[in-house]
Amino acid sequence: MEKTVMRLGHSPDADDAFMFYAIANNRVVSDRIDFVHVIEEIQSLNRRALEGQLEVTAISAHAYTYVADRYRILSCGASMGEGYGPIVVARRDIRDLSGKRVGIPGKLTTAFLLLSIYASGFIPVEMPFDRVMSAVMDEEVDAGLIIHEGQLTYRDLGLRVVFDLGGMWASDTSLPLPLGINVVRRDIEEELQKEVLRVHRESIDYGLSHKDEALEYALRFGRGISGELGERFVLMYVNEYTRDMGERGKRALEVLFKKASKKGILKKDVPLDVLEG
Template identity: 50%
Template structure:
């Protein structure tokens, strides 16, 4: 009888991640020789957990990769990439991009890719960290001058009367010509080649199954959509579960290297780490 290796699989409780892992969570996809225990946490918690090496497979921000590269390698699948769109900077007042430098901007965690791109685009901003789900309230009540929205807030901020200052994914595309690599899946190097390949294969199959059974996967994802309407869940999943999610591809991998290279050149990270992909 084949030995089943238990692995922890950590990801965020957001509709796009839920869509990706629907088939694994519902046992539509049965991994070969491994069994995943799902752990749900917000992205900044996942970044910190990866630095501590807590989980076998984890979603992280691309910004966090240099801090975990010694122990983890990037998987080729499971990426969250915005091609011409991404985290949005919003304000209570209708201010211009040129007015952003010098302002206090709420960010959803210092190691989020959103925070990194904000600093690349607007090096003069002052930032304050907070939970991602508090950013809209902080902007609305005047606690901060502006805020960076990730997850579903990107498509619902107007319902709270907030104004778009800039889309960081569009800024990145205009600046580099590349898509913006926001999130990635990493796997612990010490698991060894065989287990890593089995984990990668299971995750790829889960994403593919979600894309092939979109309605069922969307119904599951809607349970993680923070009271979003069905069409909003559909829109958000469509934004971040795309061709890059199945495989970074050469363009996606180039985008990761470009982003981390710019972070190093700007002094935001000390090193890019060894940027390798597997699976």
Template identity: 45%
Template structure:
């Protein structure tokens, strides 16, 4: 029995996506071990090829495409929503340009989007001033006055207002207006050295696990709620719906175009190396 260490973040959307595998709803001869870590850690581990299959940021994929094949299933896209710059008060563009922004990691897609946004707003070569802070500590750090602004991901996108934050810019909304495409954020990958057979089996299991969750929404959501970090059921359901949907089941041609363009823009900005985006069917 081939053991597949499967990395994903301890978030309700990822948990929903992997419920089919975790519950045994998806049948396979492979032994899947679920490894839960934050996305920054998974990105770093992917650099080493540590796990057989893992969720990673689209940004990180540009650095590990030699080791990992990209799956059509499990992609997270923000369609007119995505990572947000928030602060306790409104900031002028001039203030934002000079403000140190707390970010969830330099290999995250949120960070790449932030850099592309700054180039678009302030000119080629202009970079944001940033410091890395664990994603769930960004809003508390702003509330405590440690940072003027932060780049938030995950459920913070739904709860920032009730925590006293003001929206400065939404990266997903900006990207959609700029390109007409959804903002690619996360993908699932499988290590190429497992061989074609294993790659295809992991791809099948991933697809069927997402399909199982979408087809058994109540059960999958109940499982996902244990990873909801205090969100109530309606908010968790809304969050899951944002990032687990038909595009997650299969990113389609539009999703592939969005990933290619996002990484191409990153290459043109000198942030990521050139990468050939090939997707496993």
């Protein structure tokens, strides 16, 4: 039987590399699908999803609110923080972001949605995520919204946290913080969608049961972090919710979208459609 070719989008981040290690290295294979990896920054994948370009892709949870008509959420592959998440850093203490220029890694990121929920009046300045901290250091912006490894390395630059969005979310909701999700395009037949889900979950399981092997591969994508710090970052976001977001994960997404709607950020309700199996 001829295999279906599907483009699989994910970011060049250590946690994504860990999740997709087994697929990328043929430790887990499908007899129905050949995956072609499309490795781009999350904001680029978000923009592709707006056009429905990729059959399967990682996106920000925020981006899903704009592509729910094109994609379904996979119950596995989510990046959720339990008491931690994006932070806002600055060179000096800032109690109020109103009127301040804040470097952000993209307006479709969940980090930007969270900041918009918990702060107001700031001036967002879009830039690549890996330029945000240097922009703060060079005083191009007053503060920076940090995602990925910067959550662990900002102290090395003498920066300080002025907003802990992950901590604020945990105190506010007692739920995990849904940051990234994996989605599959709706126009793909149901049985192939389920095969995508199976392969994704098996790849995550393989990584978790062959941790040293998967970490060695993942940390090639670590952008300056390695060893214990790299492992810590990967396992912050490859956790129980990655294998299956479960009811708490789905509830977290619902609460995130409702908060954004109540704040006027989202103009319509976003129904969840999660593929489980």
